Amino acid sequence: MSEVIVITSGKGGVGKTTTTANVGTGLAQLDKKVVLIDTDIGLRNLDVVMGLENRIVYNLVDVVEGNCRIKQALIKDKKYPNLALLPSAQTRDKTSVTPEQMKKLTDELREEFDYILLDCPAGIEQGFKNAIAGADRALVVTTPEVSAIRDADRIIGLLEANEIKQTQLIVNRLRMDMVKRGDMMTVDDVCEILAVNLIGVVPDDEQIVISTNQGEPLVGTQALAGRAFANICKRIMGEEIPFLDLDKKETVFTKLASLFK
Amino acid sequence: MALADFFKKKNSGDVAKDRLKFVLVSDRANCSPEVMEKIKNDIISVISKYMEIDADGLDIQITQTESESNNGSVPALYANIPIKEMRHTSGR
Numbered sequence: 001m002s003e004v005i006v007i008t009s010g011k012g013g014v015g016k017t018t019t020t021a022n023v024g025t026g027l028a029q030l031d032k033k034v035v036l037i038d039t040d041i042g043l044r045n046l047d048v049v050m051g052l053e054n055r056i057v058y059n060l061v062d063v064v065e066g067n068c069r070i071k072q073a074l075i076k077d078k079k080y081p082n083l084a085l086l087p088s089a090q091t092r093d094k095t096s097v098t099p100e101q102m103k104k105l106t107d108e109l110r111e112e113f114d115y116i117l118l119d120c121p122a123g124i125e126q127g128f129k130n131a132i133a134g135a136d137r138a139l140v141v142t143t144p145e146v147s148a149i150r151d152a153d154r155i156i157g158l159l160e161a162n163e164i165k166q167t168q169l170i171v172n173r174l175r176m177d178m179v180k181r182g183d184m185m186t187v188d189d190v191c192e193i194l195a196v197n198l199i200g201v202v203p204d205d206e207q208i209v210i211s212t213n214q215g216e217p218l219v220g221t222q223a224l225a226g227r228a229f230a231n232i233c234k235r236i237m238g239e240e241i242p243f244l245d246l247d248k249k250e251t252v253f254t255k256l257a258s259l260f261k
Numbered sequence: 262m263a264l265a266d267f268f269k270k271k272n273s274g275d276v277a278k279d280r281l282k283f284v285l286v287s288d289r290a291n292c293s294p295e296v297m298e299k300i301k302n303d304i305i306s307v308i309s310k311y312m313e314i315d316a317d318g319l320d321i322q323i324t325q326t327e328s329e330s331n332n333g334s335v336p337a338l339y340a341n342i343p344i345k346e347m348r349h350t351s352g353r
Binding site: 153154178179181182183193 | 273274275282285288289
């Protein structure tokens with residue numbers, strides 16, 4: 001049984017694309033057949049985060065317009081043959097695709113893949129409507145900031161109105177040092193305000209910047225953010241995984257211990 | 262000094278939480294400034310039948326209040342209406 005999951009946030013720059021890349025790669029590492037769709041037409045980005053920008057021949061709009069078959073437009077990942085990317089078009093705009101066309105596309109992809117992840121553009125206009133059209137489930141990404149949470153609240157309302165069955169929250173870029181000082185909202189604060197189920201907490205991690213520079217998702221490594229994404233993947237598959245202790249200092253002992261896990 | 266600061270200064274995380282709660286109440290109520298203005302004018306016209314009020318000093322907003330029946334807070338329409346004079350003579 002396959003699942004179509006939209007990764008959305010309302011506000012831009014909170015980590016939707018990074019989350020899509022890492023969750024998609026993480027699910028592929030768990031031997032699932034995964035396809036990532038970049039629905040941000042005109043502002044293509046998922047391809048560079050995945051490090052696949054040089055392999056694009058056809059794109060989402062080509063598929064929808066019938067210029068090519070779906071198979072021709074899918075780009076196989078460098079490391080995982082069970083992971084594919086459908087890139088967005090860079091020279092078109094959001095109106096090139098309709099929600100009905102997106103729904104048809106995701107329904108076709110269900111036959112081949114276990115997970116279809118949609119990287120949603122920022123905003124609540126046409127691009128958002130396209131991205132959620134075929135989705136069963138939504139992951140709402142936010143950071144612990146007033147503006148991002150306000151937008152997330154709006155998005156959660158819109159997802160409910162559009163009858164998305166399951167909406168879960170990812171709190172991204174948490175800084176435990178600031179939380180401890182009282183200068184950042186806690187994860188509990190964010191969950192209480194948004195009244196939605198939490199599926200993961202990702203710490204602010206330099207390694208994310210480094211991995212994005214290199215075009216290789218961080219998931220699968222021992223970096224704290226990478227482990228947080230790996231846990232999110234297991235929770236998506238229905239496993240009950242305790243939340244990471246982000247406060248824990250990495251000592252030689254804990255590093256050694258994690259090697260044997 | 263440190264002690265005085267401790268009691269006076271609110272953590273910015275708490276400030277953020279309070280501001281966010283406030284802004285979300287009006288976001289969720291979906292009350293645009295135009296709608297609020299209409300409500301305000303209607304309130305003025307109704308109350309003016311019975312007493313003289315200071316229309317310029319009138320302030321209405323949507324806030325949160327603790328609910329008595331179910332625990333948790335619910336949105337509430339808060340109105341502060343300064344009365345200039347009671348109209349005892351206003352007849353029905």
